[in-house]
Amino acid sequence: MGGEKEQWFGPGETARRVGVTTKALRVYERxxxxxxxxxxxxWRLYGSAQIARLHQIIVLRDLGLSLKSIKKLVGDHSRLREILRLQRETLESQEHKIRRAITLIERAQRQLDEGRDLSLGDLENLTKETVMQQSTDNKKFAARFEALIAEQDLTGHASRTFDGIKKEYSADAHKAALTAMMAEASQLKEAGDVNSEAAKEFVRRMRSRTADIRRSTPQAEQEIIRNAYSKAVAEAQARSEPLSFDPAVLEFFRQVAQGMKERGELD
DNA sequence: ATTCTCACA
DNA sequence: TGTGAGAA
Known part of the structure; x- marks a missing residue:
């Protein structure tokens, strides 16, 4: 290999070349x-390897990824390819959404230009568009969740268990209760104290509701379902897809339960 | 033009 | 996730 001498650049020059500030460079270093x-x-010196890495970081940052997830990604080319593909699909789908929105607006504008008011029915159609969008987002998440379970589930037991859980919880009475609990849960999460009595009490209540399921479902199956859930959430977040629930709320209660277990407050 | 640390949004 | 100030 030829004796190309490495070129080294100072912080100012490097920042200029990659399009960030020297402050940002030091944050990435920290x-x-x-x-x-x-x-x-x-003095800091950046060579071609560091500058290439900076380019990766900046591309991912511009896609909206956190530095934490970027850290996990840079250098892992298979994950990098996957993320870029997911982001591309997301942007393309947003492109379609925007086109449809523009069409709707143009139609409404024409109608107003012709001196006609928008009818209640027209407005209803506009809201329906967004509602439908939400419900397809939910369905997409659910479908991916189930597909991931099936992937890990060689026996088919976990999928059947999940079907059973789904059926039980889709009863109207349960739906209402779940909505109420999610509302309560997000309040507690906002409060932010994983050791608060209220949060612990909530966890106990939640666990007593789900005690039957936990008792009758083998550990291995529970794990498959948990893993599939985490992965489905991670994928949705990598694509910046909206979720109908806040994963942070569930994560908060996972921490509450974890703490309780460690202190032996939970069986 | 750089180093560091600190407070701040 | 960065920025701006201030001292070296």
Whole structure:
């Protein structure tokens, strides 16, 4: 290989070349994403490897990923390809949404230009569009969730268990109760204290409701379902897809329960 | 033009 | 996730 000498750039020059500030460079360094070389003088020096890495980071950041997830991704080319594909699909689907919205607006504008008011029916159609969009988002998540269960589930037991859970919880009485509990849950999560009596009480109540399921479902199946859930959520978030529930709320209660278990407050 | 740390949104 | 100030 030829003796191309490595070119080294200082912080200012590097920042200019990749289009960020020197402050940002130091944030990425602090978070462990790019570690520059150091001159004797302690000045940071960025070579081609560091600059290539910076380009990766900046592309992912512009896609809206957190530095934390970027850290997990850079250097892992298979994951990188996957994320870029997911983001591309998301942007393309947003492109369709925007086109449809423009069409609707143009239609409404024409109607107003012709001196006609928009009827209640027209407005209803506009809202229906968005409602339908939401419900297809939900269905998409549910479908992916189930597909991931099936993937890990060689015996088919977990899928059947999940079907049973789904059936039981789709009863109207349960639906209303679940909605109420999710509302209560997000209040508690906002309060932010994983050790509050209220949060622990809520977890106990939740667990007593689901005790039957936990008792009758083998550990391995529970794990498959949990893993599929995490993965489906992670994928949805990587695509910046809206979810009908807040995963952070469930994560909050996972932490509450974890803490209770560690202190032996839970069986 | 750089280093660091701190407070702040 | 960065920024701006202030000191070296």
């Amino acid at each position: 978070e462990g994403l790019v570690v520059p070389h150091r001159a004797e003088s302690r």
